[in-house]
Amino acid sequence: MSCVVTGGGRGVGRAVVERLLGAGDAVVVVEHDPDAVAWLAAHPAADRLAAVVGDAGDEQVAARAADLAEETGALTGWVNNAAVFRDASLHADPVGEVLDLIGRNLRPAVVGAATAVRRYLAAGTGGAIVNVSSHQARRPVPGCLPYATAKAAVEGLTRSLAVEYGPRGIRTNTVALGSIATERHAAFMAGQEPAAAEWIDAELTRLHPVGRIGRPEEVAEAVAYLLSPAAGFVNGVTLPVDGGRSVFGPDPEAR
Structure with missing residues (x-):
């Protein structure tokens, strides 16, 4: 079996790649930055x-990623993880820039889904698609309008694909992430003053009812499940992988 993971060179994407390799799958990684895939050649499973x-x-x-995947086995899974973490505001930036940023986060999911659907239909085998979203799709934070809007659209895309292609043996689901301890998060924290970093860490701990932020490997487990036959009756779902952040309501008497 083979899978495609976009944005699979770092962070959550790489954790998904490692998890799928561990299950014996072949994986094609799509990355915009060549440095992000430099580790592939020396990997113990480089042949896959x-x-x-x-x-x-x-x-x-x-299409090239799908071709490579089909050379190693039946294409069974596609993970749309690639994202652009840059924002703009409606009051200060041109509307065109805001729309461009929305499109840069939404388009990869649409293109990936279209490619996967067409390949699955051509092969007659069905398959699974997992989109990666965020808690911000339903509960945005200030200053992230383009990203939150795009992720809300990705979740709508997931539901539409599930209804449209479920009868053809193609399941589509989404994982909606809370804060995850990726390289990007570590770099952000390293750029803060010690007092600010301590405050941010405390706030993130407070916002996630499990008492910490997530690990990429935990996201990878959820993605692997949704891709697997074990989730054969799961279709059109947005699964929060966020330690309870999306259901947390602050206690008004806590302060």
């Missing part, structure tokens, strides 16, 4: 790994 460097929102890049 391939990389495509390019924009996950480019149909030709997605």
